[in-house]
Amino acid sequence: MKNKPILNEEEKTNRTIRRKTIVSFTVLFAGFALAFGAWRWIGNQEKENEQPKLLRSVLNINEKVNNLFFSENHLAKEYPKSEAVKVARVNGDVGMGEEFNPLLWKLTVNRHHENASDTAFQLTAKDIKALPKREVIFNFKCIEGWNQITHWGGARFSDFMEKYKLGTHSGKAPDINHREDLYKYAALLTPDSAYYVGIDMKSMMHPQTLLCYELNEQPLPADQGYPLRLIITIKYGIKSLKRIGYIYFSDTPPPDYWHKQGYDYDAAL
């Protein structure tokens, strides 16, 4: 019977190291193989459909403009209609003075900065309602600590920009291939300019950001911004400006009412 060689401590350690090295390399190699497989799989999908299926299924959700930045993951959670509150609470009345006449209301839009006097034009509620109507039922959150599930209807801000060729330096509709052409911010103000918000362009192009004219499938109540307010699901309530009077675009952060009081400019959720 052959005697098993007796290993001294050093040899034992060397063997352990060798074994561990082999295991590590095997794992690493398996990883490479997997990654290569995945790459080949997406590549094959690409040949079949011109665009990889995985990517395409995400892109289909949104419209042209939104393809710039968004995937399904960035959407705020939506709820069934039955969970929306019947009477939404009213909060904040800055810029909501009584001297306002909704019958004379028009939305003033400046393609460029507020000081660019020759590029402003006006729209009516009818113009906004001519855009495709979208609804969103989401959990509206105020920085004061309350939240409630509310049901809103209106036009996507991205559709509005596409239709009126807004948000770009060139005056063309926002284009996926020309991000450098996009303004960095949109500014919204009440007709009396007492309440005002500045919002980054990416958030304005979000598919759930609405120029909103309905609450619970009825025209907006006066104290909730009739005839037109913003609903922006990915920000705290402070950014959802009620009673929009003016919109303009800018590359520098426009003044923001609550930011001036010391709140975070982005107010992102």
Ligand SMILES: Nc1nc2c(c(=O)[nH]1)N[C@H]1C(S)=C(S)[C@@H](COP(=O)(O)O)O[C@H]1N2
């Ligand atoms: N014009 C105007 N818009 C405003 C405010 C305001 O004071 N004035 N308050 C904001 C805040 S803090 C919140 S939480 C929401 C509340 O919207 P609601 O009144 O429809 O609940 O509106 C936002 N929009």
Ligand SMILES: [Mo]
């Ligand atoms: Mo708020």
